[in-house]
Amino acid sequence: MVRRERKRTGRxxxxxxxxAFFCALFLVPHLLDDAWVAVLxxxxxxxxxxxxxxxxxxxxxxxxLGHALFLGIGGYTTAVLLQDYGMTPWIGxxxxxxxxxxxxxxxxxxxxxxxxxxxxxxxxxxxxxxxFRILFSNWPLIGGTGGYFLRVVPEDNxxxxxxxxxxxxxxxLFFVLFxxxxxxxxxxxxxxIGMFWSAIREDEDAARALGVRSFRLKVLVVAVSAAMxxxxxxxxxxxxxxxxxxxxxxxxMSIQIILAPIIGGLGTLFGPFVGAVFVVLVLxxxxxxxxxxxxxxxxxxxxxxxxxxxxxxxPEGIWPRLVRLAQPLRRDR
Amino acid sequence: xxxxxxxxxxxxxxxxAVRGIDFGVAKGEIVAHVGPNGAGKTTCFxxxxxxxxxxxxxxxxxxxxxxxxxPEEMAARGLARTFQIMRPMAGMxxxxxxLIGPLARGLAxxxxxxxxxxxxxxxxxxxxxxxxxxxxTLPERKMLELARALSTAxxxxxxxxxxASLRPAEADRIVALLxxxxxxxxxxxxxxxxxxxxxxxxxxxxxxxxxxxxxxxxPADIAANRTVIDNYLGRRGAQ
Amino acid sequence: MVELYLKVAAGGLxxxxxxxxxxxxxxxxxxxxxxVNFAHGEMVxxxxxxxxxxxxxxxxxxxxxxxxxxxVLFGLGVFLQVTVVSRFVGRPQHSQFILFIxxxxxxxxxxxxLMGPDARSxxxxxxxxxxxxxxxxxxxxxxxxxxxxxxMILALVAFLRFTFIGRAxxxxxxxxxxxxxxxxxxxxxxxxxxGIGLACAGAAGALVSPLFDAQPFLAPEFTLLAFIIVIIGGLGSLTGALxGGLxxxxxxxxxALLINPAMKSMFSYGLLIAVLxxxxxxxxxxxxxx
Numbered sequence: 001m002v003r004r005e006r007k008r009t010g011r012x013x014x015x016x017x018x019x020a021f022f023c024a025l026f027l028v029p030h031l032l033d034d035a036w037v038a039v040l041x042x043x044x045x046x047x048x049x050x051x052x053x054x055x056x057x058x059x060x061x062x063x064x065l066g067h068a069l070f071l072g073i074g075g076y077t078t079a080v081l082l083q084d085y086g087m088t089p090w091i092g093x094x095x096x097x098x099x100x101x102x103x104x105x106x107x108x109x110x111x112x113x114x115x116x117x118x119x120x121x122x123x124x125x126x127x128x129x130x131x132f133r134i135l136f137s138n139w140p141l142i143g144g145t146g147g148y149f150l151r152v153v154p155e156d157n158x159x160x161x162x163x164x165x166x167x168x169x170x171x172x173l174f175f176v177l178f179x180x181x182x183x184x185x186x187x188x189x190x191x192x193i194g195m196f197w198s199a200i201r202e203d204e205d206a207a208r209a210l211g212v213r214s215f216r217l218k219v220l221v222v223a224v225s226a227a228m229x230x231x232x233x234x235x236x237x238x239x240x241x242x243x244x245x246x247x248x249x250x251x252x253m254s255i256q257i258i259l260a261p262i263i264g265g266l267g268t269l270f271g272p273f274v275g276a277v278f279v280v281l282v283l284x285x286x287x288x289x290x291x292x293x294x295x296x297x298x299x300x301x302x303x304x305x306x307x308x309x310x311x312x313x314x315p316e317g318i319w320p321r322l323v324r325l326a327q328p329l330r331r332d333r
Numbered sequence: 334x335x336x337x338x339x340x341x342x343x344x345x346x347x348x349x350a351v352r353g354i355d356f357g358v359a360k361g362e363i364v365a366h367v368g369p370n371g372a373g374k375t376t377c378f379x380x381x382x383x384x385x386x387x388x389x390x391x392x393x394x395x396x397x398x399x400x401x402x403x404p405e406e407m408a409a410r411g412l413a414r415t416f417q418i419m420r421p422m423a424g425m426x427x428x429x430x431x432l433i434g435p436l437a438r439g440l441a442x443x444x445x446x447x448x449x450x451x452x453x454x455x456x457x458x459x460x461x462x463x464x465x466x467x468x469x470t471l472p473e474r475k476m477l478e479l480a481r482a483l484s485t486a487x488x489x490x491x492x493x494x495x496x497a498s499l500r501p502a503e504a505d506r507i508v509a510l511l512x513x514x515x516x517x518x519x520x521x522x523x524x525x526x527x528x529x530x531x532x533x534x535x536x537x538x539x540x541x542x543x544x545x546x547x548x549x550x551x552p553a554d555i556a557a558n559r560t561v562i563d564n565y566l567g568r569r570g571a572q
Numbered sequence: 573m574v575e576l577y578l579k580v581a582a583g584g585l586x587x588x589x590x591x592x593x594x595x596x597x598x599x600x601x602x603x604x605x606x607x608v609n610f611a612h613g614e615m616v617x618x619x620x621x622x623x624x625x626x627x628x629x630x631x632x633x634x635x636x637x638x639x640x641x642x643x644v645l646f647g648l649g650v651f652l653q654v655t656v657v658s659r660f661v662g663r664p665q666h667s668q669f670i671l672f673i674x675x676x677x678x679x680x681x682x683x684x685x686l687m688g689p690d691a692r693s694x695x696x697x698x699x700x701x702x703x704x705x706x707x708x709x710x711x712x713x714x715x716x717x718x719x720x721x722x723x724m725i726l727a728l729v730a731f732l733r734f735t736f737i738g739r740a741x742x743x744x745x746x747x748x749x750x751x752x753x754x755x756x757x758x759x760x761x762x763x764x765x766x767g768i769g770l771a772c773a774g775a776a777g778a779l780v781s782p783l784f785d786a787q788p789f790l791a792p793e794f795t796l797l798a799f800i801i802v803i804i805g806g807l808g809s810l811t812g813a814l815x816g817g818l819x820x821x822x823x824x825x826x827x828a829l830l831i832n833p834a835m836k837s838m839f840s841y842g843l844l845i846a847v848l849x850x851x852x853x854x855x856x857x858x859x860x861x862x
Contacts, residue, residue: 063666114849119608119665119807123799124848130796131841138835192436199433202422209382209416210485211408211437251792255673262670297684297788304677311670312656315663 025175029168037167043273043280044174045236048181050260050272052228057258058267059189060221061201063122066129067229067257070100072249073132074230075237076142079150082238089163093234097227104226108219129254136245147244150237163238170239177235178273181228186269188224197221201267229257263310265317274319282306334393335360335489335520336381341390343376343544350376352544353390358489363511363521365531368541374524375417377541378493381522382414383407394489408437413487415478417494417524423467427458430466430477434484449484455510456480472503479507483514490514492523496530508534532556579708580825586710586718587783588821590776593721594794595801595813596728597772603745603808604765605661610672613794614679615645615770619777620786621687627694627781634698634713635720638778642724645774646767653766658759676791683788691785699782717779724775725814728768732810741765745808800844806854816854 025044029037049071056062077096081087087095107128116124137145150164159165163173188194199207200214208214237243247253256279264275283303290299314321334357343351351373358364366374379385381392383404391400394410402410413434422430431452435445453459456476461469469477475495482490492511496504508530511521525531531538532552540548540555548558598612609615622641626632632640652675660668701712732738740761784790801820805812820840827836847855 057666063669065669110849116848120803120848122665122669123803124845126796126799127841127844127848131838131845134835134838134841138832138838192442195429195432195436198425198429199422202424203420205384205404206416206420206422206481207433208404209384209408209414210434210481211405212433213405213437251796258666259670259673262666266666295685296688297681297686299681300677300684301681304674304679304681307670307677308656308674311667311674312659315667 022179029171034167037171039280039284041167041171041174041239043276044171044178045232045276046256046260046280047273047276048174048178049229049232049257050264050276051178051181051185051269052225052232053257054261054266054268054272055185055188055228056221056225058261058271059194059201060197060218062218062222063118064125064222064225064254065122065251065258066125066127066254067225068249068251068253069125069129069132070104070226070229071233071236071253071257072136072243072245073100073103073226074233075243075248076136076148077230078234079148079237079243080142083148083150088161089234089238090161093163093231096230096234100230100233101223101227105219105223108222112215112218126251126254129249130251133245133249136249142243145244145246147242149243150241152241163235170235173235173239177231182269184228189269193217193220259307263307263314263317265319265321268317268319271317271319274322275317278310278318334358335362335395336522337393337396338377338381339391339393341377341380341392342388343373343380343385344388350544351380351387354541354544354546356539356546356549358520358522360520361515361518362536363515363523363534364537364539365535366522366524366539366541367526367528367531371543372541373544374541375493376544378414378491378522378524381407382412382491405437408434408485411486411488412491413482413485413489414491415482415493415495417497419471419474419478421466421469421474421477423465425466426463427453427466427469427477428462431480431484434481434486438485448486452480452484455483457506472499475499475503475507479510488520490519490521492521492525494524494526496525496527504530575708576829577826579710580829581822582705582708582710583714584822584825585818586714586821587780587825588818589718589725590721590779590817591797591801591821592814592817593725593772593776593779595798595805595817596725596810597769597776598798599802599805599808599810599813600741600745600765600772601769602802604741605657605762607657607661607668608665608672609769610669610795611676611679611791612769612773612798613791613796614676614683615648615773616777616780616794616798617683617786617788617791618648618679619645619774619779620781620784620790621683621692621777622774623778623781624687624692624694624786626778627696633696634694634779634782635716637781638720638724638775641774641778642771646771648774649767649770650763652770653763654759657766658762661762676795680788680791687786687788689788691787693785694782696782711783713782717783720779721776724772728772729810737761737764741768797840800840802854803844804847804855809854812854 028040032040049067053064053067056064074093074096077099078089078092081092081095082089107125111121111124136142142148153162153164157164159169189197196207196212196217199210199212200217204214233248260275260279261272262275263278264273265271286299286302289302290296310318336358338354338356341351341354342349354373354377356364366377368374376385380387383402383406386401391398393399394412399407399410428449431449432445435448436442440448450459450462453462456479458473458476458480461473466477479495495507499507504527511534515521535552538550538552538555539546548555550558594612594616598609601607601609619641622644623634623637626637626640656671660671698713698716702709703712703715732742737760741764744758744761744765797820801816802813804819805814805816824836824840827839831839
């Protein structure tokens with residue numbers, strides 16, 4: 001089912017491919033028009049947040065269906081600190097990450113303390129996410145259901161200080177987030193902690209019998225995943241300029257977050273990106289098609305059918321399938 | 334006594350699986366628990382290893398009360414165990430399986446690799462180090478269970494039916510390994526059905542039946558004890 | 573004042589019976605296959621649209637419409653089970669989750685295409701009738717919906733108790749994923765189970781069509797409602813689902829009366845969290861642990 005990726009250092013082909021890939025990503029704003037840049041920004045956003053979710057599910061086997069909660073915490077913390085307290089997102093985003101990490105750790109602590117497992121843990125994450133969504137919807141200070149709006153970017157805006165700007169600016173913001181997320185994930189997963197996480201995913205009882213302190217390691221992964229997701233939420237809020245509990249923190253967003261890594265390939269480092277490309281492109285394409293045809297609901301139908309097709313025919317995800325396609329070339333290592 | 338268990342009792346709902354058992358294991362000794370299925374051996378084991386909480390009774394390791402300590406704590410105190418149902422971490426390589434223990438002891442990655450490799454060598458799995466643990470054969474899985482337990486550098490090794498469903502030649506390999514380990518000073522507590530192995534390996538045997546200890550002694554004592562033969566050995570012999 | 577409370581309690585019990593039918597559909601599928609139908613709410617909405625269409629096109633009232641919806645959804649359940657879901661039994665949860673999310677998207681897409689995004693309400697005379705029971709005035713539509721739901725639940729219980737396939741389903745639920753051991757062909761058991769699960773959702777949907785306006789986006793709320801009931805009652809337990817449904821029906825009514833209506837579902841989620849943490853087997857389910 002979930003497989004660890006083999007380390008690829010020292011393999012020229014992989015290094016060349018990765019370098020070319022990141023260079024291409026870096027050049028995107030110079031090559032494509034704003035509409036495409038916006039689409040690819042969304043891809044990077046879902047790739048980054050999917051990566052964060054994947055740490056929990058793909059590497060430790062903890063299924064969260066309520067990740068929109070952390071997105072919301074990050075988004076609202078960043079936005080409120082900026083708007084009402086005049087704090088730069090350079091402080092706001094880390095603050096949001098910290099709050100999300102604490103909330104995540106709290107939920108994890110409760111869940112694991114009472115040994116809530118499997119599908120019950122997934123339902124617990126939904127319950128917390130919905131609980132907070134309704135709380136935020138009824139919180140007048142942050143606008144409730146009506147939403148919270150950031151003031152227009154001032155004339156003398158310095159993007160590097162305010163982290164706000166145009167399409168290209170946000171593209172690079174998410175590009176950096178995605179890169180940092182990838183590096184942090186890779187370092188965690190391939191190090192000592194990652195070995196313990198894998199052991200817990202494979203068999204928690206056996207891991208504990210070998211001396212792995214699974215409780216705190218599981219709480220840790222939830223906190224890290226929540227913090228990363230909250231960073232994505234903060235940047236997302238800056239980009240949109242408006243926040244609504246029902247869209248930012250709703251069940252639909254939680255589903256959207258987990259589609260990319262599952263479709264791309266669980267427990268892999270590049271799966272979430274591949275999945276995000278797929279999900280966002282299919283979404284955009286079906287939306288265009290639906291609008292052209294003028295049929296309401298067609299886009300949802302196409303989107304659903306595509307997801308169905310992937311889960312039916314590539315249950316372990318697109319990226320592992322791609323890797324296997326490239327594999328015969330280097331079987332003889 | 335390295336391990337001293339006193340008055341151990343475990344209820345499962347209204348069933349008393351273990352009824353006030355006392356036993357001990359001295360340093361460097363091999364003690365075997367025998368008895369029919371459902372006698373409470375594995376339950377005792379799980380309690381000692383911290384995987385289950387007893388309803389009553391105490392477990393002492395080196396004189397320190399470790400009752401109710403979680404399994405990871407017991408591992409840190411030098412106790413290692415195998416599982417009756419083998420649990421290789423199938424998505425990881427054999428070497429990675431053996432790497433968890435040393436890493437959990439706090440060794441640096443390079444040292445941990447060395448330790449893991451040595452543990453695999455003892456179990457004769459060094460050639461399989463890079464293959465996925467899920468692809469091992471049944472005897473290899475047993476050896477991996479052992480290697481993983483050894484990789485934690487234990488003082489006390491708990492073995493739950495490691496010989497079961499192995500061919501005699503394979504079982505003899507494990508017996509030889511266990512004898513080597515004892516010679517190096519390791520203390521071993523094992524559950525075993527294969528009486529040939531128990532008789533040749535154990536210094537002392539504890540016979541359990543219906544959650545109670547019905548006899549204890551050297552292999553010679555046990556062989557001479559009629560109750561035991563009637564209750565357990567005889568019945569198994571008749572099978 | 574007392575009369576108001578009584579009315580709310582009675583109304584809660586009535587709608588709670590329909591909720592119970594929805595929840596039973598979810599719980600029976602989980603009990604037998606260990607699969608969580610995350611598209612359950614979509615199936616309920618499908619039943620609502622069927623109820624709406626049958627009334628608008630053929631003037632068929634809710635009770636016979638519920639029977640028709642049950643049959644249609646039973647067929648859909650068997651079809652989906654045989655063609656797709658069977659392959660996902662025993663697969664990891666996230667995989668099943670995505671499958672049902674895909675179902676939900678497809679069904680919602682179809683709903684939007686066929687019925688549009690606007691609310692559709694049944695304009696039947698029954699919507700304005702009331703029954704008077706011992707001085708309490710109760711909506712006729714609610715009473716009829718609850719009575720029909722109760723009859724269906726009882727019929728289902730009888731089916732599970734007295735027919736061969738019903739007993740096979742119960743055996744499978746006692747020993748999930750292991751029905752083959754007792755010599756039952758699990759494929760058929762699973763198909764019938766899926767059919768029943770969806771039939772419950774569809775029938776309940778048709779029954780509430782005179783009460784709530786049908787809308788595609790109601791679906792997630794029904795799904796989450798069913799979850800809350802099922803978890804509170806104990807995942808996999810029919811009795812638990814019934815009691816849980818009544819409990820939630822009444823609690824919802826009082827919450828809407830006594831606290832801010834917008835916050836009432838927060839109360840439900842708070843309860844869900846508490847139950848998950850403290851009694852993961854549900855308040856009434858003893859058998860199954862985490």
